[in-house]
Amino acid sequence: MDKRKISISFSKEYEDLYEHIKYMNNRSNFICQAIKEKLYKDTSNNDLQELIETALIKVLSTSPNINIDSNISKRNIISEQDKELINNIF
Numbered sequence: 001m002d003k004r005k006i007s008i009s010f011s012k013e014y015e016d017l018y019e020h021i022k023y024m025n026n027r028s029n030f031i032c033q034a035i036k037e038k039l040y041k042d043t044s045n046n047d048l049q050e051l052i053e054t055a056l057i058k059v060l061s062t063s064p065n066i067n068i069d070s071n072i073s074k075r076n077i078i079s080e081q082d083k084e085l086i087n088n089i090f
Contacts, residue, residue: 008031
């Protein structure tokens with residue numbers, strides 16, 4: 001198997017993690033699996049967000065008292081002005 005190597009440094013903040021993995025037999029495999037799980041978790045969060053947005057649009061569009069502008073892009077529902085206002089509040 002062709003191996004690729006990198007070096008990892010642990011700051012004092014992560015000393016407990018360093019102490020945990022330094023005695024493991026297969027540190028490389030453990031780190032690769034942890035990274036892979038993190039990447040898949042981030043991807044599933046994006047999928048979940050899209051699912052929620054679609055469900056909300058569906059529910060809101062079937063509500064008789066709410067009008068949805070069908071020209072609004074799902075990704076740009078919040079205007080830049082609204083984003084700025086939200087950022088200033090928090």
